[in-house]
Amino acid sequence: MNGLSVRLGGREVLHDVSFTLRRGEFVGLIGANGAGKTTLMRVILGLLQPAAGEILIGGRPRGRRAGAVGYVPQKIQLDPDMPLRARDLVGLGLDGNRLGFPLPSRSRRALVDEMLRAVNAEHIAQARVGNLSGGEQQRILIAHALISRPALLLLDEPLANLDIASEQEVVALLARIAREQQIAVLISAHEMNPLLPVMDRIVYMAKGRAASGPTDDVVRDDVLSELYGSHVDVIRLHGRILVVAGRGDGLDILADDGHGHDADPAATVGTVRTGTG
Amino acid sequence: MFSAFMTNTWIVATIVAVVAGVVGFFVVLRGSAFVADALPTGAFAGAAGASLIGVNTLFGLGAFSLLGALAIGWLGRRNRHDVAVALVLVAMLGLGALFLSFTTEYADEIYSLLFGEVLGIAVNEVAPVAAVSAVCIVAIIVMYRPLLLSTTMPEVGEARGVRAYRVEMAFLVIVALATSVAVPVVGALLIFSLMIGPPAAARAVTSRPFIALVLSAVIAVGTVWVAIALSYQTNWPIGFFVGAMGAACYAAGRGWVALRNALPRRPARLSPAAQR
Amino acid sequence: MGGILRAIFEPGFFSSGPVHVALLVGGVVAVVCGIVGMFTVMRGQSYAAHGLGDISATGGAGSFLLGISPIWGFAGTSVVAAGIMDLIGVQRVRGRDLATGIVRGAGLGLAALFLYWDTTRTSTTGAPVTILFGSLFTINSSLIWTIALFSVAAAGLIAVLYRPLLLSSVSADLAYVRGISVRVVGVLALAALALAVSLSAMTIGAILSTALLVGPAATALRLTSRPGPMMAWSALISLAATWLGVLLAYDSYYWPALPVDHDLGRQGWPVSFFVVVLILIFFLLARARRDQRGKGTCSAPS
Numbered sequence: 001m002n003g004l005s006v007r008l009g010g011r012e013v014l015h016d017v018s019f020t021l022r023r024g025e026f027v028g029l030i031g032a033n034g035a036g037k038t039t040l041m042r043v044i045l046g047l048l049q050p051a052a053g054e055i056l057i058g059g060r061p062r063g064r065r066a067g068a069v070g071y072v073p074q075k076i077q078l079d080p081d082m083p084l085r086a087r088d089l090v091g092l093g094l095d096g097n098r099l100g101f102p103l104p105s106r107s108r109r110a111l112v113d114e115m116l117r118a119v120n121a122e123h124i125a126q127a128r129v130g131n132l133s134g135g136e137q138q139r140i141l142i143a144h145a146l147i148s149r150p151a152l153l154l155l156d157e158p159l160a161n162l163d164i165a166s167e168q169e170v171v172a173l174l175a176r177i178a179r180e181q182q183i184a185v186l187i188s189a190h191e192m193n194p195l196l197p198v199m200d201r202i203v204y205m206a207k208g209r210a211a212s213g214p215t216d217d218v219v220r221d222d223v224l225s226e227l228y229g230s231h232v233d234v235i236r237l238h239g240r241i242l243v244v245a246g247r248g249d250g251l252d253i254l255a256d257d258g259h260g261h262d263a264d265p266a267a268t269v270g271t272v273r274t275g276t277g
Numbered sequence: 278m279f280s281a282f283m284t285n286t287w288i289v290a291t292i293v294a295v296v297a298g299v300v301g302f303f304v305v306l307r308g309s310a311f312v313a314d315a316l317p318t319g320a321f322a323g324a325a326g327a328s329l330i331g332v333n334t335l336f337g338l339g340a341f342s343l344l345g346a347l348a349i350g351w352l353g354r355r356n357r358h359d360v361a362v363a364l365v366l367v368a369m370l371g372l373g374a375l376f377l378s379f380t381t382e383y384a385d386e387i388y389s390l391l392f393g394e395v396l397g398i399a400v401n402e403v404a405p406v407a408a409v410s411a412v413c414i415v416a417i418i419v420m421y422r423p424l425l426l427s428t429t430m431p432e433v434g435e436a437r438g439v440r441a442y443r444v445e446m447a448f449l450v451i452v453a454l455a456t457s458v459a460v461p462v463v464g465a466l467l468i469f470s471l472m473i474g475p476p477a478a479a480r481a482v483t484s485r486p487f488i489a490l491v492l493s494a495v496i497a498v499g500t501v502w503v504a505i506a507l508s509y510q511t512n513w514p515i516g517f518f519v520g521a522m523g524a525a526c527y528a529a530g531r532g533w534v535a536l537r538n539a540l541p542r543r544p545a546r547l548s549p550a551a552q553r
Numbered sequence: 554m555g556g557i558l559r560a561i562f563e564p565g566f567f568s569s570g571p572v573h574v575a576l577l578v579g580g581v582v583a584v585v586c587g588i589v590g591m592f593t594v595m596r597g598q599s600y601a602a603h604g605l606g607d608i609s610a611t612g613g614a615g616s617f618l619l620g621i622s623p624i625w626g627f628a629g630t631s632v633v634a635a636g637i638m639d640l641i642g643v644q645r646v647r648g649r650d651l652a653t654g655i656v657r658g659a660g661l662g663l664a665a666l667f668l669y670w671d672t673t674r675t676s677t678t679g680a681p682v683t684i685l686f687g688s689l690f691t692i693n694s695s696l697i698w699t700i701a702l703f704s705v706a707a708a709g710l711i712a713v714l715y716r717p718l719l720l721s722s723v724s725a726d727l728a729y730v731r732g733i734s735v736r737v738v739g740v741l742a743l744a745a746l747a748l749a750v751s752l753s754a755m756t757i758g759a760i761l762s763t764a765l766l767v768g769p770a771a772t773a774l775r776l777t778s779r780p781g782p783m784m785a786w787s788a789l790i791s792l793a794a795t796w797l798g799v800l801l802a803y804d805s806y807y808w809p810a811l812p813v814d815h816d817l818g819r820q821g822w823p824v825s826f827f828v829v830v831l832i833l834i835f836f837l838l839a840r841a842r843r844d845q846r847g848k849g850t851c852s853a854p855s
Binding site: 520 | 657661663672763840
């Protein structure tokens with residue numbers, strides 16, 4: 001059982017988005033703010049109901065089963081006083097939805113330790129969650145999401161507030177996790193360059209529509225131009241990719257804020273869906 | 278109810294209401310509703326203690342309110358001052374209960390200090406009340422701009438030399454004084470309503486600060502007048518009317534805002550084509 | 554040694570009937586409030602708890618007019634108010650504080666009216682004191698079962714909901730993703746809070762009730778960073794303050810009268826005073842201890 005396919009016809013926000021993910025794949029969900037990435041994530045998580053379409057996980061429609069999808073939010077607001085250690089939060093990822101008190105058991109502790117090791121967070125296990133730095137909190141949230149062995153791991157803009165070094169660390173960590181645990185990892189970001197080295201496929205979103213497939217197939221002049229509804233150029237420079245709009249004197253780099261031009265909703269988007277197997 | 282007997286009450290109540298409205302404007306602006314709630318309980322303890330020792334109650338009120346203000350300011354330097362404030366507040370109430378347990382009119386005293394007493398003002402108290410109130414008003418006028426700045430844009434204020442901590446302490450002291458003069462009339466538990474109901478209503482009607490300030494005082498005075506009149510007529514506690522009218526003011530303010538929002542606006546939107 | 558013991562435990566302490574009731578009821582209520590209070594503090598709902606306490610005063614005062622026992626008045630208004638609070642929901646913090654304050658003011662005003670009617674229209678005396686400041690020594694022993702029921706309900710709710718409540722208090726998103734119905738959990742937690750408030754109001758009074766709910770939990774917060782131990786500490790501190798309070802109040806019967814004491818026929822210092830002051834003292838001690846150890850724990854290596 002692998003992958004999921006998503007087909008949505010949400011009103012203006014998401015229009016006929018389809019793609020498939022496979023276990024062990026590292027997929028980047030790229031798009032500017034407002035392109036619909038967060039909405040897509042919330043639909044996959046079940047926090048939002050699509051107006052049309054379906055989500056299949058492992059071939060079955062997405063229910064409210066805990067643990068099928070792991071989620072790492074961008075950041076959670078935490079009081080420095082919150083009486084929870086890092087390892088407690090990770091432990092809650094295992095059984096936080098069950099009633100009653102957690103019985104202390106060796107196997108539970110061992111599992112938590114294993115997760116902490118996997119994200120290089122052993123040294124902060126005893127710290128209060130409210131005292132963690134942004135990067136540390138992120139790793140704990142990843143461990144929290146992973147401990148229940150989900151098939152799919154979603155991360156909402158994990159690179160947003162990190163410096164370059166931390167960025168690379170997190171990306172490498174996630175790629176390793178995807179491979180070793182055979183989990184499909186979907187990361188949303190508005191800049192694709194940090195993910196290029198490890199990305200298996202890309203889902204590029206603009207104006208509520210998406211194109212998915214191997215990076216080189218999607219990030220091309222013609223595909224993206226159709227997506228945006230106006231002409232864009234894809235420039236490759238020293239191993240980095242720039243998506244640039246406009247001609248002549250004015251150029252907009254569609255990296256951080258894809259303010260585009262008038263959309264043409266009638267244009268269908270070419271979707272690339274790989275087969276299961 | 279307009280006999281000479283009641284003159285003191287009317288005078289004092291008016292003064293107190295003006296101060297409450299003015300100070301309350303900033304209480305609402307700074308979101309310090311909880312603090313304004315805590316200080317009067319200190320006043321309660323102070324008044325109880327003062328009546329025990331036989332000292333003028335106003336003195337006890339003032340002293341304990343100031344103490345409370347300083348305690349809150351000091352305890353609240355770090356984050357999370359809500360728990361500290363809550364505990365000090367409650368301890369003050371307990372202390373007041375203790376003091377009052379030593380008197381013979383336990384229940385009555387508690388009641389009138391907490392819920393107000395129409396006839397609670399003696400002749401010799403009018404002057405001190407007026408004096409303290411004047412101090413409060415003057416302080417607010419003097420601090421008007423730094424207070425506004427530090428409340429709405431604290432960083433800018435800091436850059437201009439308006440230290441947030443100092444402003445907070447000064448403000449707490451002002452609130453302490455304002456509450457201590459109001460407690461005998463309106464009651465420790467309900468002075469709070471007088472301080473946040475009228476300003477909330479005023480703010481809903483206008484967004485110009487000075488007008489809102491004046492309006493807040495006007496509404497407060499109106500509230501108190503009506504409360505006194507009704508309390509005199511029915512013998513019901515004045516605190517009840519203040520609480521009820523405070524809520525009515527707030528509701529009226531919210532209703533006004535809702536009404537204004539429901540009316541059709543001038544079209545100031547971009548053409549639909551510009552939307553995604 | 555015997556002399557010291559006798560000084561601490563004044564004669565008759567252990568054999569006095571009201572003391573037994575006070576220790577039992579106070580003890581149970583204290584533990585429940587310590588447990589429930591942990592989540593109140595964790596979820597930043599201290600102000601809501603305070604509001605519920607004051608609003609329950611209205612119900613308590615009204616209960617005399619209806620001729621029912623105060624605990625039903627406390628519980629009834631508390632639960633209804635909690636339900637309304639939940640409906641109003643979590644909006645901008647500032648606006649909510651204001652709204653809560655206004656409602657509290659109206660409620661207290663109503664309580665003032667009811668208390669006035671209590672003293673003028675019914676035959677009960679001392680209603681204001683009982684409602685506002687508690688009646689631990691004068692609880693009718695027939696109420697013990699009701700109190701026990703409420704206590705079990707409140708504590709039981711928290712115990713059963715422990716894990717989902719913990720997770721949803723940390724992050725609603727994380728909880729939802731794990732299939733927890735955050736809304737339902739929140740409502741049930743508020744119901745437990747309402748019950749705990751009414752219990753606390755019975756013992757130390759409506760307007761003082763917040764102390765028992767918020768104080769021990771806030772103190773425990775400064776003693777540990779793990780949820781399980783925090784709950785235990787919270788209950789323990791609450792219990793200690795209450796029992797010590799009962800002891801001191803009993804002893805104060807026998808203390809020499811202070812020069813300012815006018816009412817020579819009085820019955821010792823009020824229990825609620827001691828309980829509240831003890832809670833504050835414990836809190837300040839824990840705070841001072843934490844300050845002395847440096848700025849708490851900052852990503853310290855285990």
